[in-house]
Structure formats: structure tokens, C-alpha cells
Amino acid sequence: MLLISILFFATILGVEGQCTLSEYAKEDNICTADITCHGKTENLMQLVKNNWSCIKHRVRYYYGNERDYNWDNNYNLNVNIGDVDIGISEDYLSGLSDAKTNVKSLIVERGNLVAVGVTLAGFHKLTEFSVTYNKLETINFNQLLVNSLKTVNISHNLITTIEFSSVESTSMITTIDLSYNSLESIPNNCFAMYLRLKYLDLSFNKIENFDILTFEGIAQLEILKLSNNKILEIGQNFARFMKLKDLSLDHNQLTTLTDVNLRTLISLERLNLSSNMIKHIEDQSLSTLTNLEQLDLSYNKINVVRKTLFKNTIKINDLSLSHNDIENIEGGAFSTTNISNFDIKNNYISGSIVYDTFLGVSVENLDLSNGTIKNLGDKAFSALSHDLRYLNLSYNLIENITESAFYSLKILLKLDLSQNNLIDMEFNTSDLIQLKEYYLQNNFIKKVTPNMFKNMKSLVKLDLSQNKIRDVEVNSFIELENLKDLNISSNHFVNSLTMNLFQGLSRVITLDLSNTRSSTSLNESFSGMTSLVNLNLSHSQLETIEYETFKNTGSMEVIDLSYNYLENFAINTSCIPLLKELYLNNNKLTNITSETFENFQLLEKLNLAFNNILYFHSMGIKSLSHLHYLDLFSNVNMHIKGDAFNNLVISTVSFKNVRQIFNFDNVVNSSITTLILSNCEISDINSVFVYKIKDVLKLDISSNKIQALNKGSFQNMDALNWLDISFNMISAIQPGTFLSNKMINTLNLNGNNLESLQFGVLDGLKNLRVLNLSNNEIHIFGINLLHSTPFLTELYGISCKGKTGFSHTEIIHNENTNANITSEVIKIKEVLGQMYGFLKISMNETISNMISVIGKVSDNNSTDKALEIQNRSQIVFNEQIKQLLKDNKNISDSVANDIKLMISLLETNNNLTKLANVQKEPSDTIPISDRATFKNENKNLTDYVSKLIVGYKNDQFDNRTFADMKILLYFIAVCLSIVVMLQAVALTHKYFCSKATRRIGITHNYESGQRMSNGLEMD
Secondary structure, three states, rough: HHHHHHHHHHHOOOOOOOOOEEEEEEEEOOOEEEEEEEEOOOOOOHHHHHHOOHHHHEEEOOOOOOOOEOOOOOEEEEEEEEOOOOOOOOOOHHOOOHHHHHEEEEHHHHHHHHOOOOOOOOOOOOOOEEEEOOOOEEEEHHHOOOOOOEEEEEEOOOOOOOEOOOOOOOOOOEEOOOOOOOOOOOOOOOOOOOOOOEEEOOOOOOOOOOOOOOOOOOOOOOEEOOOOOOOOOOOOOOOOOOOOOEEOOOOOOOOOOOOOOOOOOOOOOOOOOOOOOOOEEEEEEOOOOOOOOOOEEEOOOOEOOOOOOOOOOOOOEEEEOOOOOOOOEEOOOOOOOOEEEEEEEOOHHHHHOOOOOOOOOOOOOOOOOOOOOEOOOOOHHHOOOOOOEEOOOOOOOOOOOOOOOOOOOOOOEEEOOOOOOOOOOOOOOOOOOOOOOOOOOOOOEEEEOOHHOOOOOOOEEOOOOOOOOOOOOOOOOOOOOOOOEEEOOOOOOOOOOOOOOOOOOOOEEEEEOOOOOOOOOOOOOOOOOOOOOOEEEEOOOEEEOOOOOOOOOOOOEEEEEOOOOOOOOOOOOOOOOOEEEEEEOOOOOEEOOOOOOOOOOOOEEEOOOOOOOEEEEOOOOOOHHHHEEEOOOOOOOEEOOOHHHHEEEEEEEEOOOOOOOOOOOOOOOOEEEEEEEOOOOOOHHHHHHHHHHHOOOOOHHHHHHHHOOOOOOOOOOOOEEEEEEOOOOOOOOOOOOOOOOOOOOOEEOOOOOOOOEEEOOOOOOOOOOOEOOOOOOOOOOOOOOOOOOOOEEEOOOOOOOOOOOOHHHHHHHHHHHHHHHHHHHHHHHHHHHHHHHOHHHHHHHHHHHHHHHHHOOOOOOHHHHHHHHHHHHHHHHHHHHHHHHOOOOOOOOHHHHHHHHHHHHHHHHHHHHHHOOOOOHHHHHOOOOHHHHHHOOOOOHHHHHHHHHHOOOOOOOOHHHHHHHHHHHHHHHHHHHHHEEEEEHHHHHHHHHHOOOEEOOOOOOOOOOOOOOOOOEEO
16 A cells, blocks of 8 residues: 555655656647656656657668667757755756757746755756745846747745846847746836736735835836735836736725826727725826726725726726725716726615716626615616626615606516615516516515516516515506516515405416415405416414315415414315415414315325314315325324224324323224334333234334333334334343344433333344443343344443543444354353363373374483473474464454364374374383383372383383374473463453443433443443
């Protein structure tokens, strides 16, 4: 991974001192290439000669068939050197010594140069020189005296000083960029040698002022950028810039613009003075700028626009005056202009807008929002009539609009008069024939009349919300034949919603009448609204909806009648057969009959929460075959039978806070995906018969009074995957309760009275991922409780005492490890039994053979040799065992399998125990008395062998046989040691893994995250 990272960064950053070459098509039949170097240029020429085929030509010697290469001398290089470190190389151009005359562009970037440090003499083709993103502190213009050089970029450095000395020669440079440095002043005459300079960028420095000779000599300048400095005044320092076309002085500290500041800039086309502190502009400040096309004066402190200011700027087409303090625009101020892009928003324009206020402005979008305009005079916008499409007058103080204020605005599409002080709407709208969006919200309009919308046949959206409307006259909307969205919410209707109130609105799709305080909706209130889909009557203090209220509609899909005072909902449901969503929550309904929702076969969502429903008829929702969501929350005293849900497939049903006893005992063929039964005073979950509902995936029975769970509580609920039984009084759970709930992945038992969990309580929960036992009284937590939950990843409320920082995953890992120890120990016992039997047989046979072999010992020399061989064998054998165990370390994670490996080892080396086959002698060569001593006396085996060696030193014995015998003895000792060690490891493993949960404390609260302090003892 480290190697890959190194290669990756080397590819991006390059290797120190290495260069790469990219070849381009020939320019004017001259080979051209880009060369990119990292840090140094040492291998540049080698790269050019070896890798650039364009300049490399193969030739044949005249005296034979041998070949060699010639290289062109006329070629062009564009060199880019990055990450120059002067601590490594002071001459970063050393590799260019043989290619100076071929370099056209030289760019040095992203380094730590504090000075250019090299001379450009000899770079006869160089046209561009750039040292950017370094740490240059000074720049000496005399270093840039190269006849061919045209562009110099020294931006993004730390330059504080410009050095130069007077020379008679002139430079060909046309572009200088010194932006993003730390210049505070510019020396006089420093640009005098740049007679051909056309572009100068001094932006983002700290310049405060200029001298009359600062720009001496650069009369050909066309673009001057001085943005983001600290310039306080201009004076006459731009007097020589008669060819200047683009001047940027934004983000400085200018306060005044005088007649002489810009007088000589007769060629100026673009002027940016934004984000200064300009408050006063003299009348003739712009009088000579006859070629000016773009002017930005935004974000200043201008308070008045004089009539004479733009008198001579006849070519101006882009003007921004936004975010100033403009209170007054004198009539005809823009009359001589032809402005097509105009921004004047966020000012304090007061008084009236009259005919010639915007004369000369030809824009599609005029934003006059956030001002203090009070009146719109006669023909206020008629001068804009040929182009204006969007007019925003919101957030002003408009009180009065004259009758002809919008005269001739025949192509206007959007008019926003919101957030003003309008009361009467008596102005003429007959010319607004193309208007599509009309915003009048947040005014003080009291009455809606037919004249308000005269000739607005194209209107699509109308917002009259949050006014003081008390009455809507008949036929007020008769001409709005294309209206689709009508909002009259948050008004205070005095009268009821009367018959044919919305006549003419046959195409309206959305109607918002919320917060209108209409006490009654009379028959045919919405008659003729055949396209109406969404109707909002919420929060309207409705007490009555008459039977034929929705007659002659037919397309309604969503009706919101929530938060009213309805005690009865008895309407002609056949009038709205397409209804999909009905909101009746937060009313005073008392009964649901078999006819209440009749004909609503397509209804998908029904909200009846927070009513006073006492009786819910068993056939109340029978016809709702498409119902997905039913909310009965907080109908505290509601009587409902389970058979009300017969043959229905519903996604969500909420009985939350329904306190009357109910059950699903008689339910037939009902399917509910999410069933909420919280806060229902249930004391026995079995009596509710929830298991008779099919396909329940999510069950919430929290905050009840359930005391116990048994095998019958959730029987046959094999699809259940989320179960919340929190905040009950459960003190006992019968083992096997969840045997049929194999799909549960989340079980919440938070806030009960559990003191312990019996073994088998969690049986069946094979897919359990989250278990919350917080806020119980659990003192004993059996180690094997989680043996049937292999996928458990989050356990709340159980953790190690004194180690409350365990993550949920770590806790579960330790619990599962402990649960597996029992089965591992059983395996260990079985394998150790096998190993003991094998060792017992091998030991008996070995001792017998040893008695036979030892009798052949002849002398001490043989013994010493044998011991020497045995010692060497012992070392070799020890290494072999270690290597074998190491190689097989990862065969299995089971301790039992490791012991089986040892049995295999014993069987493989079984031949070592058969010493009798090496030199077999009758065992009766050993005296009977010595045999008896061997069998009966409890002596050290080494002492006995020594005795035998002394007693039978005259007999001959083969050295190899003696060594094999010693190897066997050592092997048996090692095996026994390993057995003991493995037993110790197994016991230690069990002890320490169990210790992680020996002390258990309830530390997590599933709901609030608070720590509990109960000390718990591991079973």
C-alpha cells in the first residue's frame, strides 16, 4: 500500500529533478513541445535529445552502414517548473543552459523563491515569463529586459518593492500582472520603459494612493485593474489613459467621484466602482465617457440619482445601482440612455414612481423590492412597456396605485405587489392581458371585487393570502378562466362559503382556504370547479359542511378539513369518488357510520386522530378497498370491533391513546403492515389477539400495562420484524415466546420490570440485530442467553461494570464469544480424552521398550556420545515442533482443532516410540529384582536409568538406538507440556472472555441515553 501511495504521488507531483515532455503539432513547420519539471531541470536536455523524435534525425556514415543521429537546433519549448526549493537548488534553470534560445514560455510556480534569482539574458525567443505562487519579496524590472518578452506574470507572491533603474531601451512587454501581492505604493516612472503596455493588473494589493508620475509612459494602456486595494482618491492620475477601455476600482475606499477624475478617459467602455463608500457624484463626473457601455455603482452610499448624471453616456446598456441608499431618482435621469440590463434593488426609493422615472430603460426584469416606495403614479411603467415582463415591487410601503399605473404593460407576465400597505385595489388592470402570476399576499386588502381581475384571462396563479379579506363578491373570479392555483388563506371571512362563490374557476387545481374562519360551507360552494384536485379548508373554524357542498366538482383527490369544529361529517360522497386523501383530524366528530365514507373506494389515507369518536361502525371502512393509512390516535373513548378491518389490506393503522377495550378476535382476512397500539391501557396482550392479523411487520405496543409475555402473545406472526414493548410492566417472559418470530430484527424492551431473563427467552430470534434492555432491573444475565442471536450488533442496557465505554459491537462480540465457549469446552474434553488414550498406550509400550533397550548399554563413552546426539536431536526436534505449530496456526480458530493437530503430530512420529524394532532384545535380560523395583518403587526415572547403566556397563549398545530413545523421552515430555499448556489456555480463555461480562451494569437508556447505576452479577 505504501508503495502504491508513493507511485501515486510521484505521478502527480513528479520525481525531484525529473521532467516530462508533451509534443505538439508543428507551428510554422517548427517542432514544439511542453516540458514539465519538478524542482530542477537537470535532465531536461537529455529528455529533449532522447525522447523527442521531431528534432531527432537518423543519418548514415559515408564510409559504411553505421548510423547516427542529428538534432535540429530550431525548435520551441514551453517550460513549466513546479515546486522549486531554493534549499536544494539555487539555479533552477541550470538544465536550460543549452536550450535558452529555444524557450518561448517559462513558468515557475508553487515554490519558495524569494527572488527571481536568475537572468533572462540569452532567452532570445522568450515571450512569456511567469513566477507565481512563490514567495518573491522584490521584483527588479531590469531583469525582464528581453527583446522578445511580451507577457510577465508575477502574481500571488509577497512583493512589497518594485526595483528598476533608468534605461534608454524600451520593452516589448504588453501585459504585466502583479496582482495578489503586498504592494503599498508604486514608484514613479517604474513603468516608463513599457511604452507598449496594454494590460496592467495591480489588484489585491495594499495600494493607498498614486502620484502623478506613477503611470508615466504607458499611454497605450487599455485595461487597468486596481480592485481590492485601499485607494482613497483618484485625483488626475489617469489623465494619460486616453485609450483605456476597462477600469476596475471596485472594493476600495473611494468616497467621492469628481468632474476631473475620469475626464480624459474618452475611450472607456467598462467601469467598475462597486463596493466603495461613494456618497457624492458630481453632475459632470461621467460627461466625457461617451463610449461607456457598462457601469457598476452597486454597494455604495449613493442617495440620489441626478437628471444630468447620465446625460452623455448614450451608449450605456448595463447599469447596476443596487444596494445603495437611493431615495430619489429625478425624472428623466435615464432618458438619454438605452439600458437593457438594469439593477436597482435594495435601495430606499421613496415617494412616487412616475412616467419618466425609468424613461430610457428597456429591460425585461425590473426589481424595485425592499424600498420605501409609497405611490405608483400615472403610467408609472409605460416607458418600459415594450420589454417589461417581470415587475417586482414587493417589500415596499405602497399605499396607493393610480388607475393608469400599469397602463400599456401588455406583455407583463409576473407582477409582485406582496408585502405592501395596499387596502383598495381600484386601479385598471385591463392592459395586463398576458399576466400569468399575480402576488398580493401580506397586504391589507379587505374586499375582493370583479374589477380587481378585469381582463386577466391568462392568469394562472393568484395569491391573496394573509390579507384582511372579509368578503368576496359574487363573480369576482368570473374572468379568471385559466387560473390553476388560488390561495386565499389566512383571511377573516365574515360570511359562509356561499353557493357558486368560485364560479368561473373551472380550471383551478389547487384551492387554499385555510385559516379563513368560515363557519359554514353551504351546498354547492365549489360548484363548477370541475378540475379541483386539492382543497385545503383546515384551521377555518368550520362547524358545518352541508350535504351537497361538493356537488358539481368530481375531480377532488385531497381534502383537508383538519383543525375545525366539525361534529358531523355527512356529505354526498358520490360527488367526489376520486378522493385519495381525507384529513378530518382535530375536529369534534363523534360517530363513524357505515355511510360516512361510502363511495370512497379509492381512498388511500384517512386521518381521524384527535376527535371525540365514541362509536365506529363495523362497516365504517368496509368499502375502502385501497386504504393504506388509518390514524385513530387519541379517540380515547372509541368503541371499535376488530371485524371493522375484515378483508382489508392496510399499511399503517394507529390506535394510539385509544383507551376503550378492543381486540381483533373476530378479524377475518385482514392484513396490516404497521400496527400502533401504544398508550391503550392494554394489560394482557393475548386478549388483543394481534396475531390474528396477517402480515404485521411492525408492532408498537409500548406504554401499556402488560405484565407478562408467553408463547401465545405473538404466535403465528412469522413476518414481524420490528417489535416495541417498551415502557410496560413486564416482569416475566416465557422461554419460547418468540419461537415463531424469526424475522424480528429490532426488539425494544426498554423501561420494564425485568429482573432476569431465563435461558431460551430469545430463542427463535435468529435475525435479531438490535436489542434494548435499558431501564429494567436485571441483576442476572445468563451467559448463554444470546446463543440464538448470531447477528446481534446493538445491545442497549447491558455492559461491563466499570467499563461503560464499550461500543455496542464490542459488547455483542464478547457475549457471542462467551456463548460459544460451552460448545468449545465440550469439544476440548472429547479430544483430550482421545489424546489421553493415545498417550496411555504409547507410554506403556515405550516404557517396556525402554527396559529392553537400556540393557544394551556398554560403557560410559557410549553413554556420553548418546547424550550428545540426544541433545542435538532435542534442539532440532524442538525447532521442528515450533515450526509445525506456526505453520498450522491459522488452520482453525477452535482450540479443539489445535489439539487435534497435536494428535496428528503424535501419530506421524509414532515410529519414535517403537525402539524395540531398532534393536530388539528379550526383556528378561533385565533382572527380575530390577523389574520389581521399576514397578514398585517411586523413584526418579533418571536415577533408575543411571543405575541400570552402571549395572550393565559391560553390555554393548548401539549409539543411534540410545539417541532415538532419548528423542522419544523428550518428545513425550514436550507433548505432555503442550497438553497442559492448551488446557491452561482454554481455561484462561474462558476466564478472561467471561470476565468482560462478569460484572454487568445497565448503562444505556434507549430513549434518553442516560446511564443507570445498578450493579449486576453474572450468572
